[in-house]
Amino acid sequence: MQIPRQLLGFSGWFLVTFLAAALGARASISAASFYADLVLPAWAPPASLFGPVWTALYVLMALAAFLVWRERGWRAATPALTLYLLQLGLNTLWSWLFFGWKQGALAFADILLLLVLIVATLIAFWRIHKVAACMLLPYLAWVGFASMLNYAVWQANPGLL
Template sequence: MNVLRVNGNIDKGKLAKELLIPVLGGMVTGMIATRRAKEKYSKLKKPDFSPPSWVFPVVWTGLYASMGLANYRVSMKKKPTATAEALYDIQLGLNFLWSFLFFRWNLRGTAFAEIGLLLGMITLTTYQYYQKDKIAGRLMLPYIAWVAYALKLNYSTWKLNQ
């Protein structure tokens, strides 16, 4: 099975765009939002289940690529929906915003509320994607799992550092 083929076709330009927007957007957002935050973050009390810091960019790169691929698959369908496209854009914007709330502005309680909203938007996006393309919907499942974990991590870090 070739996940890049939709309706028997591969649009390399569209595929590159749909992969690069979340991957590069996440990288740039992360660099800007976490600049000078690494030292502060290292001093925070963290829960026992907190992974080492190197895990985050590795996991997020994979998740951004997966969600970009899911979006590509849905956009290649004969009848893409405005609802699915809007939900994708909203969840991606919320995803980028979270780094600023948590790291740059130290608003961990606000970041917790926002990541809850983000998880809901990802779930709605995943549902819409699954209705259009089963593979696209499945590609979003690791993202849901990771953000659910990040929600717990955000909450625990916030509570440990009040």
């Protein structure tokens, strides 16, 4: 029995996206206790919110990448999908910089570059599949918020980050 191409593509984009999520989560194993030890701004969300939010965002991201791939295929959508993979790599790296290696300044630099790449990915996706691009809007908003939180926490915790 041959597996349909669409199912392989769907599975592939989810696998790649959640593999990146798992690599980031590996760096965040002790994130809850580390987060609890930090001086946080009053507007910082509880640690319990991050897992569900990121899960929803990763689902939307994977689905968006799949829709772009399905619309044009890898060859015709290479620039857009390459941007997607690059931002996914920076997303994963952020977890290691902030939680794994406790490098607040480098994590902040990473997240700013991540924001730029998310915008570039969103624009590239928009040119191919508008719904896919819109699926990245919550991700952009959350990473924008996370960048402000990263900066505030880094500045408030010079001994830890």
